[in-house]
Amino acid sequence: MNSTTKKDYWVIGFLLFLCLVPSIAGVIRISQLITGSGYTVENQRFFNDPIPVLIHIVAVLIYSILGVFQFVPGFRTRNLKWHRTSGKILVFFGLTTAISGLWLTLVYPKVPTDGDWLFGIRIVVGLWMLVCVALGFIYALKNQFKIHSHWMIRGYAIGLGAGTQVFTHLPWFIFVGGDPSGIPRDLMMGAGWLINFLFAEWMIRKK
Known part of the structure; x- marks a missing residue:
């Protein structure tokens, strides 16, 4: 049975660091929406319809932070039951992240700082993440765990x-x-x- 190695701790630390700034920004946004502070012209769409963005932020926070421990070989091998249970939770929040992100793109009004390309980029990214997480779950049900891990890596990379x-x-x-x-x-x-996306494909081919 594999143990958690020094390399595993570096992976955990790096991924948590990558989650840090967006997580802080997300918590600040939640606080603003709850307290009604920080209202500006740029973010008024969030205050006008806060529920979708709150769902998106919470889903991203859980998906990104909990997902860190799914991709550490030593930790995963020693905690297979936890891996399977948390994996089901991650599928739910991964799909919620993708769907809510698409909803925000399609329904919320465009802000002045966004260019014409960003709308299309967000649609492509949201659909790609939705497909990745869904396929990862399907291959897990089929017990094709190698392919399952590939699609989950892709989905998680987009989520970060x-x-x-x-x-x-x-x-x-x-x-x-x-x-x-x-x-x-x-x-x-x-x-x-x-x-x-490119880093995920490199990791998959390296494995």
Whole structure:
């Protein structure tokens, strides 16, 4: 039976670090919506219809943080019962993340900082995550666990896009300043998901 190695702890630490900034931002957003503080023109859509965004934030928080421990070999091997139980929870919150993200994109009004490309990018990303998590669950039911793990890696990588987007925006904040808008914002947002997608495919082929 495998034990949790030093490498496993590095993986846990890295993934939790990637979840950190989006998690803090999510908690702040929840606090604002509950207390009614921080209202601006840019975020008024959240205050006008808070339930969908609250569902999305909670789903992303649970999916991203709980999912960290699904991808650590030593921890997973020593806790197979926990892996299966939490995996079912993650499927629910992964699907909820994807569906609520698509709903927010389709129903919420477009904000001035978003360019024309970002709408399409979000639709593609949301549908891809939905397919990945659904296929991962289907292959688990078929006991095809290798293929199951591949699709779950893909879905989780997309779910962590917000963490990578912190770093794709960082050069703009350092060298330009202010909040990006239009095509630069679209490219930086898309780059976060693309980097995670490519890294997931590299991991799958490495395995």
